[in-house]
Amino acid sequence: MKHILTFFIAVLAVPAIVFSQQKVGYQIKAKVEGFQQKEAYLGYYFGDKQYLKDTAYVEPDGRFYFEGNEKLPGGIYLIVLPPDNQFIQILVDDNNQWMSIETKLTDLSNSMKVTGSDDNKRFYEYMKFINDRRPKADEYKKELEEAKDDEKKKAKIEEKIKDLDNEVSEYQKNIIAKYPNTMTALVIKANLPLDVPKFEGTDDKQKETKAFYWMRSHWFDHFDLADPKMVRTPFLFPKATHYVDKMTVQHPDSIIIAIDYVLERMRPAEDNFKFYLIHFLNQFAKSNIVGMDAVYVHVAQKYYKSGLAPWTDADQLKKIIENADRLEPLLIGKVAPNIEMQTQKEEKIWLHDFKSPLTVLFFWDPDCGHCKKSMPEMVKFAKTYKDKGVAVFAICTSLATRDDDGNITMKEVDKCWSTISEREMDVFFNTVDPYHRSRYKTIYDIKTTPQIYVLDTDKTILSKRIGAEQLPEVMDHILKAKQEKAGH
Numbered sequence: 498m499k500h501i502l503t504f505f506i507a508v509l510a511v512p513a514i515v516f517s518q519q520k521v522g523y524q525i526k527a528k529v530e531g532f533q534q535k536e537a538y539l540g541y542y543f544g545d546k547q548y549l550k551d552t553a554y555v556e557p558d559g560r561f562y563f564e565g566n567e568k569l570p571g572g573i574y575l576i577v578l579p580p581d582n583q584f585i586q587i588l589v590d591d592n593n594q595w596m597s598i599e600t601k602l603t604d605l606s607n608s609m610k611v612t613g614s615d616d617n618k619r620f621y622e623y624m625k626f627i628n629d630r631r632p633k634a635d636e637y638k639k640e641l642e643e644a645k646d647d648e649k650k651k652a653k654i655e656e657k658i659k660d661l662d663n664e665v666s667e668y669q670k671n672i673i674a675k676y677p678n679t680m681t682a683l684v685i686k687a688n689l690p691l692d693v694p695k696f697e698g699t700d701d702k703q704k705e706t707k708a709f710y711w712m713r714s715h716w717f718d719h720f721d722l723a724d725p726k727m728v729r730t731p732f733l734f735p736k737a738t739h740y741v742d743k744m745t746v747q748h749p750d751s752i753i754i755a756i757d758y759v760l761e762r763m764r765p766a767e768d769n770f771k772f773y774l775i776h777f778l779n780q781f782a783k784s785n786i787v788g789m790d791a792v793y794v795h796v797a798q799k800y801y802k803s804g805l806a807p808w809t810d811a812d813q814l815k816k817i818i819e820n821a822d823r824l825e826p827l828l829i830g831k832v833a834p835n836i837e838m839q840t841q842k843e844e845k846i847w848l849h850d851f852k853s854p855l856t857v858l859f860f861w862d863p864d865c866g867h868c869k870k871s872m873p874e875m876v877k878f879a880k881t882y883k884d885k886g887v888a889v890f891a892i893c894t895s896l897a898t899r900d901d902d903g904n905i906t907m908k909e910v911d912k913c914w915s916t917i918s919e920r921e922m923d924v925f926f927n928t929v930d931p932y933h934r935s936r937y938k939t940i941y942d943i944k945t946t947p948q949i950y951v952l953d954t955d956k957t958i959l960s961k962r963i964g965a966e967q968l969p970e971v972m973d974h975i976l977k978a979k980q981e982k983a984g985h
Contacts, residue, residue, distance in 0.1 A: 521566060522564065522565045522566040522567050522568060522594070523563070523564065523565050523567075523568055523569045523589075523594040523595065524562065524563070524564045524565075524594070524595045524596075525539065525562060525563045525564075525574075525576070525587065525595075525596055525597075525598070526560070526561075526562040526596070526597040526598070527553075527560070527561055527562065527563075527576060527585075527597070527598050527599070528558070528559050528560045528561075528597075528598075528599045528600075529559045529578065529585075529599075529600055529601070529602050529605075530559055530599075530600070530601045530602060530608075531559065531601055531602035531603060532555065532559045532578055532602045533555075533557075533559070534555060534578065534579050534580065535554065535555055536552055536553065536554060536555060536579065537552070537553045537555055537561050537576060537577065537578055537579075538551070538552050538553070538576070538577040538579075539551035539552070539553070539563045539574060539575070539576060539577070540574065540575040540576075540577050540584070541569075541572055541573070541574045541575065541729050542572060542573050542575070542729050542730055542731050543572075543728060543729055543772070544728060544733075544734050544772045544773075544776065545734040545735075545738075547575065549577075550563075550569070550574070551563045551565065559602075563576075568591065568594050569589045569594060570589075570725065570726075570729060570768070571589055571590040571591065571680070571725060571726035571729065572589060572726050572727075572728070572729020572730055573586055573587070573588060573589070573680075573684070573729060573730045573731065574586070574587040574588075574589050574729075575587070576598075578602070583602075583605060585598065585600065585605055585609075586620075587617060588614075588616050588617050588620050588679075588680035588681065588684070589680070590616070590679075590680050590726060592616070593614045593616050593617060593680065595613050595614075596611060596612065596613035596614035596617060597611070597612045597613050598610065598611050598612075598617070606621065606624050606625070606628060607624075607625055607628055609621040609624075609625075616676075616679045616680055616681055619672065619676065619679070619681045620680070620681045620684065623668070623672065623681060623685070626665075626668055627665070630661060630664070630665065633661060634658070634661060637654055637657055637658045637661065638658075640654050641654045641655070641658070669685045669689070672685060673685060673686060680726065683724070683726065683727075683730075684730070684732075686719040686720075687719055687720060687727075687730065687732040687733075687736075688732065689719050691712055691715055691716075691718065691719075693708050693711060693712060694708075694711065696708055696711070709744075712744070713740075713744045713745075716736070716740050716744060717736070717740070717762075720732075720733065720736060722737075722759065722762040722763045722766075722769065723762060723763060723764070723765040723766050723769070724766060724769075725766040725767070725768055725769060727766070727769060728766070728768050728769045728772055729768075733769075737759055737773060738776075740755060740759065741755045741756060741759065741777070747786075748788075749788050749789060749791035749792050749795075749829075750791075752781075752789075752792050753791070753792055753795045756777050756792065756795075756796065757799075759773060760773060760774060760777070760800070771806075771808060774796070774800055774805075774806060775806075777792075777796055778793065778796045778797065778800075778801070778817070781793040781796065787829070787960060787961065787962055787963060788828075788829045788960075790824050790827075790828065791828045791829065793821065793824070794821045794824050794825050794828060797817050797818060797820070797821035798818075798821050798822075798825070801814060801817050801818060801821075802818050802821070823939075823942055824942065826940075827941065827942060827958065827961070828958070829958050829959065829960065829961065830957065830958065831957070831958055832955065832956055832957050832958070833848065833858065833950060833952050833956045833957070833958050834940045834941065835847055835848050835849045835956075836848050836930075836935040836936075836937045836940060836941075837930075837934070837935050838892060838928035838929065838930050838935065838937075839928060839929060839930065839931075840927065840928055841914050841927065841929075846928065848890065848956065849956050851888070851890050851926065853886065853887070853888035853890075853954075854886035854887070854953075854954050855886055855887045855888070855951065855952070855953060855954070855959075855972070855975065855976075856887075856888055856889075856890050856951075856952040856953075856956065857878075857879075857887065857888070857889045857890065857949060857950070857951055857952075857968070857972075858890050858892070858949070858950040858951075858952060859875060859889050859890065859891045859892065859925065859947065859948075859949055860891075860892050860894055860937075860941065860943050860946050860947060860948040860949075861891060861892070861893060861894065861946050861947045862893065862894045862895060862946045862947075863893065863895060863909075863912040863913060863915075863916040864912070865946045865947065867945075867946070867947060868946050868947045871947055871964065871965035871966070872920050872922065872965075873920075874965035874966055874968070875889065875922075875925075875947075875965045875968075876920065876921055876922060876924055876925075878965065878968050878969055878972075879924040879925055880924055881969070882969075882972060883924070885972075885976060887972060888926060889924070889925040889926065890925070890926050890928070891922065891925035891926065891927045891928065892928050892929070892930070892937065893910075893913035893916075893917075893927065893928070893929050894938065894943060894946055895909040895910050895912055895913050895929065896909060896910065896930075896931060896932070896933055897909070897910055897931040897932055907931060910929055910931045913927070913929055914927075947965065948961075948962065949961065949962070949963050949964075949965070949968065951963075951968075951971065951972065951975065959975055960975070
C-alpha cells in the first residue's frame, strides 16, 4: 500500500463508546490482523492534501471503529495505521456510510474483506484483479527490454501486452457500464487514459500539435467537475492544475479563459468551487512572473468582488478587492497613470508629455541598497539604448521631511540630486515630487525600490516589475517586435 508522508490535522474527534442502534451518520468497523498500535486514524483527501477526520482506539485483537452522527461528505477516505502510516482506502458516498472491513497488516489490499458496502467490496475486487495482473505486466515489460532489436520476438511480446491491456480494459468497461454512478466507477474513469486519435499532418510536429489540442479539448472527458465527491479524491487536483499550468499557453489571457472554464463547471459543487477559487487566487497572488498579476486581478474582480466568495472574512475580502483595484490600472496593456513631477529646476512635467518612442519609468531611492547595486546597469542601459529611441524617466522617491523644530526640510530630496551627480545618472531624465502631490507611490504601488516600467510612445505599459539586469533583453525583444510590426 502507499504511505502518507504528512497529515494536516483538521478535526480529531473521539468516537462514541457504544455503536448506534439506528443507521444515522457514519460507522466504519475495522479489524486489521497484526496491527498492534493503540490508535488508528480516519483521514480524507481534500484538494492536494490529506486531513484527519477521526481517531479510534484499537483493541488488542486489532479491532477499532469510527463513528459520527453526521454523514461523511462523499470522497475517498483513508484508514491510517501508525507508526508507518500505511493506509486503507475507503470509498464513501450517500449509500456507503456504514460498513465493516477485515484485512491483514502484511497484505492490506489483497486480504481485504468488506461487508455492508457493495461498492467497497467491488472496489477491492477490482484492486485484486489489477494486482494479480501486475506481475505479468512487469514480466512482459522486462522481456520487451531484453528483446532489444529482435523485432519478431518484440512483436509477440507486444501482442501479449495488448491482450493483457484488453482484458483490463474490458473489466473496467464492465464495471462502468453496470455500476455507472458508484465511487468505483468514478475512480476507474478518473484514471483512464485519453484515447487520442491518430492525426494526419505534413510532419510529426504538426501531428503532435493536432493531438495536443484534441487532448486539451477532451481533458476532462472522464471527470465530472461538478461532482462534489471529486474534491475529496487525489485525482482532481493534478488534473485541474495540469490543465491550467501545462495544457494552456502561459499568457494571462489564455490562463484566465482556462480558469473560468474550470471554475464555471465546478460552481454547482460548493466545496469544489471554493477550494479551486482560493487556490487560483493564491497561486497568482504569489506569482513572480511578469504580467501574471492580471490573472489575480481577474479572479478577484470577477468572483470575489461580485459576491461569489461569501465564505471570505469581511476584512480579508476588502483587502483582496482593494488590492485588485489598485493593480488593475497597472496591468500590462493599460495606459500608465499620468503623474506630474518636477525637475531639479522645479519645472513641472507630466509623464504623458514626456516624448520618447519608448520610455523606461524608473523609481529609485538614494538609500536603497538594491538601487545602488542596479544603478551601474541602469546607467549603462540608458547610454546604450539612447540612440535606439529609448529614454529613462527616473523618479527619485525621497520626500520632504520636517526637522526637530517642525520646519519642512529638503535634506532628503537634496540626496537625489547629489546621488545623480555622483553616479553619472544625468543620462536619465531625473524628476522628484517632494510633497507627493501626485500620489505616485500609491498610484504605482511603490512599496519597494527599484521599480521599472517599460512604456511605448502612447505610454501603454509593455512590461514591468523587472530587474535592471533583465532590461536589455526585454528591450531587445520589444524593439525586435516593433521592427517586425513596422515591416508588415
